[in-house]
Amino acid sequence: MADPQHLVAPTYAIREAHDDDWPQIWSIIRDVITEQQTIAYDPGMSEHDAKQMWLLPAPARVVVAADGHRVAGTANMYANRPGPGSHIASGTLMVAEQARGTGVGRALTTDMIDWARRDGFAAIQFNAVVETNTAAVRLYESLGFVTLGTAPGAFRHPTRGAVGLRIMWLDL
Structure with a gap:
């Protein structure tokens, strides 16, 4: 008989990140930036610096995707720029390796889209x-995101060399 856990994808609750989530969030961030495949962050970033960068104060928002007590992914979201650019949202998300392909992203x-709409942003831009x-x-x-453009060779991929970084946009 098939294992029922393999028949149904896990259900992830998206909730505000709590202080006690940090060890699991840090584990995800550390693994993702060390891979150097998907995020243009310094792979040598310290935990202290990562915490300062990730856990942004309000009005920014930091969430986790949790399956029970296990954090499978995290996102932070914020105004893309201050002042005249503050009507456009942006954010970053990271998913634990073992949870990729399960709907966490x-x-x-x-x-993030729901948050940006609720908070009155005009669009989301992934930089x-x-x-x-x-x-x-x-x-x-x-x-519904579209690619506005690509900065060619702007990311040094560890096995593919210089690859492009897309700017992606969603009108809200």
């Missing part, structure tokens, strides 16, 4: 989507 991105991160590109496109 979609759940986090959908939550640096690595073009070889095809899972993310396909996900964002399936949710």
Whole structure:
């Protein structure tokens, strides 16, 4: 008989991040930036610096995708720029390796879209989507994002060399 856990994808609750989530959030961030495949962050970033960068104060928002007590992904979202650019949202999301392909990225991105609409943003702009991160590109496109342009060779991929960074946009 088939294992029922393999028949149904886990259900992830998206909720505000709590202080006690940090160890799991840090584990995800550390793994993703060390891979150097999908995020243009310094792979040598310290935990202290990561915490300062990720846990942004309000009005920004930091969430986790949790399956029970296990954090499977995290996102932060904020105004893309201050002042005259503050009507456009942006954000970053990261998914734990073992949770990729299970709907965590979609759940986090959908939550970000809902948040941006609720808070009155006109659009969402992702500033640096690595073009070889095809899972993310396909996900964002399936949710209505378009590529405005690509900065060629702007990301040093560890195995593919210099690849482009896409600027992706969603009108709200």
